[in-house]
Amino acid sequence: MNISIQDLNKVYPNGNHALKDVNIEINEGMFGLLGPNGAGKSSLMRILVTLMKPSSGRVLVNGKDTAKHRDYVRSMLGYLPQDFSFFSNLKTYEFLDYAARLSGMSSGKKRRAAVDKMLEEVALFDVRNRKAGKLSGGMKRRLGIAQALINDPKIVIVDEPTTGLDPEERIRFRNLLARISSQDVIIILSTHIVADISSTCEHMALLNRGQVAFTGSPEEIIRQAEGHVWSLYVDEKEYVEVNQKYQVIATVMQKDGWKVTVVGDEVLGYDAEPVSPNLEHAYVYFVEHTLKNRILV
Ligand SMILES: Nc1ncnc2c1ncn2[C@@H]1O[C@H](COP(=O)(O)OP(=O)(O)OP(=O)(O)O)[C@@H](O)[C@H]1O
Ligand SMILES: [Mg+2]
Known part of the structure; x- marks a missing residue:
C-alpha cells in the first residue's frame, strides 16, 4: 500500500490557498498529520478521500490516480470526518448497521456479525441499544471510528479524532487505531495534539499554512x-x-x-x-x- 501526494494545490473559490505544492509519500502503518488550526489538514484529507478535487497536482494510490479511479479508492477507504455527526434517532447498533449497508455489505447475516464484532472492538456493545445521539462525547467518537472501520478498509483516514476527549479516552482511541494498524493498512491521523503523534506514529508530516514544513519520523524532527x-x-x-x-x-x-x-x-x-x-x-x-x-x- 502506498499513497503518493504530488504537487497538490487547493485554492477555494473565495481565494483561500489552503494547500501549496504539497508532496508527501505515505506507506503502511500509522501516519500522523500534524498542524495548527487552519494548516490545511482537513482540506488534504477531503482530497485524499475523493470528496473534493485539488486545484492542481494529483494523488496516487498504489500508483493509480485517484481522479481517474475513484471507485477503486473508495472501495478501500474508511473515513472519519472532523465534523462527524449522527442520525440521532438511530440506536447505536442500527447506526452501525446502516453504515455497513452503505459500504456495500448486503447480506443481513454477515452484517449483524460484523456489527456485533465491531461494537465489541470499540467497547460499545453494552450501549448498543442506546440512541447514538445520547452517547457521551468519547463514545460518539468511538462510534465514528467504528463506522469507518466496519468494511475492513485498507486506508483509514481520521480527522482530529481525539479533540475534546479526556486523556483516558484519548489513550483508548489511540490504542484502538494502533491495533488495527497492520502490515497492509495505512492509517492517517490528523491532529494538533503532539502527544497523539509521538506515542503512535512512526511517520509524520507537519503542515503549516498549507505548506509541508517537515516530513519524516518524530525522532527526525526532534x-x-x-x-x-x-x-x-x-x-x-x-x-x-x-x-x-x-x-x-x-x-x-x-x-x-x-x-x-x-x-x-x-x-x-x-x-x-x-x-x-x-x-x-x-x-x-x-x-x-x-x-x-x-x-x-
Ligand atoms: N470551504 C472552504 N472555503 C474557503 N476556505 C476554506 C474552506 N475550508 C477551509 N478553508 C480555509 O482553508 C484553510 C485550511 O483549512 P482546513 O480546514 O483544511 O485546516 P485544518 O488544518 O483542518 O484546521 P483545523 O485544525 O482548524 O481543523 C483555512 O484557512 C480555512 O479557513
Ligand atoms: Mg481540520
Whole structure:
C-alpha cells in the first residue's frame, strides 16, 4: 500500500490557498498529520478521500490516480470526518448497521456479525441499544471510528479524532487505531495534539499554512530542532523582553526570577543554555520557522 501526494494545490473559490505544492509519500502503518488550526489538514484529507478535487497536482494510490479511479479508492477507504455527526434517532447498533449497508455489505447475516464484532472492538456493545445521539462525547467518537472501520478498509483516514476527549479516552482511541494498524493498512491521523503523534506514529508530516514544513519520523524532527531550544534565567523586566523577542514555550517560577524555555535559532544577550528538544518544542520551532520563511518570500 502506498499513497503518493504530488504537487497538490487547493485554492477555494473565495481565494483561500489552503494547500501549496504539497508532496508527501505515505506507506503502511500509522501516519500522523500534524498542524495548527487552519494548516490545511482537513482540506488534504477531503482530497485524499475523493470528496473534493485539488486545484492542481494529483494523488496516487498504489500508483493509480485517484481522479481517474475513484471507485477503486473508495472501495478501500474508511473515513472519519472532523465534523462527524449522527442520525440521532438511530440506536447505536442500527447506526452501525446502516453504515455497513452503505459500504456495500448486503447480506443481513454477515452484517449483524460484523456489527456485533465491531461494537465489541470499540467497547460499545453494552450501549448498543442506546440512541447514538445520547452517547457521551468519547463514545460518539468511538462510534465514528467504528463506522469507518466496519468494511475492513485498507486506508483509514481520521480527522482530529481525539479533540475534546479526556486523556483516558484519548489513550483508548489511540490504542484502538494502533491495533488495527497492520502490515497492509495505512492509517492517517490528523491532529494538533503532539502527544497523539509521538506515542503512535512512526511517520509524520507537519503542515503549516498549507505548506509541508517537515516530513519524516518524530525522532527526525526532534533531531532537526536540536540547537534551537534554549533555557534561560530571567528577572521580571527581562521576562517581558524575552517574551517579545522569542517564542516562549515554558515558564517555571524560581526563587529570584523565572526559568524560561524558548525556541529560536540563537538567543543573544542572555545566559542561555541549549536544551534537548522534545516533539512539542520541535513542533513550535518548525511552525515558527516556516512562518518566517513565508514572510521573507
Ligand atoms: N470551504 C472552504 N472555503 C474557503 N476556505 C476554506 C474552506 N475550508 C477551509 N478553508 C480555509 O482553508 C484553510 C485550511 O483549512 P482546513 O480546514 O483544511 O485546516 P485544518 O488544518 O483542518 O484546521 P483545523 O485544525 O482548524 O481543523 C483555512 O484557512 C480555512 O479557513
Ligand atoms: Mg481540520
